[in-house]
Amino acid sequence: MHINSLVLAFVAPLIALTSAAPLMRRAPATIHTKCTVPGTFALSFDDGPYNQTWDLIKTLNEENIKATFFINGNNFDNIETESVTTSDGVRSYLDHLRFMHTSGHQIASHTYEHAVLTGLSEEEVTRQMNALSDIIYNTVSVRPRYMRPPTGAYDDTVLNILGNLGYEVAIWDIDPKDYEDYDLQRKEDVFSSYLDQETATPPTSAHMSLMHDVHPQTGPYLLPWVVRQVRAKGYRFATVAECLNDPRPYQ
Numbered sequence: 001m002h003i004n005s006l007v008l009a010f011v012a013p014l015i016a017l018t019s020a021a022p023l024m025r026r027a028p029a030t031i032h033t034k035c036t037v038p039g040t041f042a043l044s045f046d047d048g049p050y051n052q053t054w055d056l057i058k059t060l061n062e063e064n065i066k067a068t069f070f071i072n073g074n075n076f077d078n079i080e081t082e083s084v085t086t087s088d089g090v091r092s093y094l095d096h097l098r099f100m101h102t103s104g105h106q107i108a109s110h111t112y113e114h115a116v117l118t119g120l121s122e123e124e125v126t127r128q129m130n131a132l133s134d135i136i137y138n139t140v141s142v143r144p145r146y147m148r149p150p151t152g153a154y155d156d157t158v159l160n161i162l163g164n165l166g167y168e169v170a171i172w173d174i175d176p177k178d179y180e181d182y183d184l185q186r187k188e189d190v191f192s193s194y195l196d197q198e199t200a201t202p203p204t205s206a207h208m209s210l211m212h213d214v215h216p217q218t219g220p221y222l223l224p225w226v227v228r229q230v231r232a233k234g235y236r237f238a239t240v241a242e243c244l245n246d247p248r249p250y251q
């Protein structure tokens, strides 16, 4: 028997024994519900990319704002295989990811299929996270470290699995429920109720807002209004990682 075969004969059973469980268990994922750097405001967009996303990115870029996109892999459309018509012509969704990344926006995970993670097996949660992470990595060479669980649903089991996969959980503190209806005033009132509480100049509070780039009203109508109001209050726009003073948006 060759020496390498001998070594393998001893090592192989050990590998078989240890491969059933992950070699390293990390702490449960940390939950962030608002920004912590005073005076920052993180715009975040969930559920895309979809047919409004390209132009929403352009709006952000024209305003010189870096935002955060909690994307899905297969929600409204399949981002690996489908394309959409934008103001710049037809663009694949993978082009959207490249556009987000080169524009300096933070790409974060909202699971592969917008799966509500509570009640799912560890295997399925892992699949939902890894499938999307692989697509992002293969497209822009980064893996997201931040995720937002669909519907905001999580429990200890989910946090344990996400933590083990290296994720931080970002929720939000301002939710205008932009997906519910077309009542723009109602959504503006939600933002105003938070912004009106801030009396200091520059602001000492910090916020993380939730919107949906898939909603047709959000990019063209709600976002420009929010940008004006937030700027008027003196907040500085930041990505989710930046507003948490975290230099590592990616794994």
Ligand SMILES: [Zn+2]
Pocket (backbone or CB within 6 Å): 046, 047, 110, 114, 150, 151
């Ligand atoms: Zn969602």
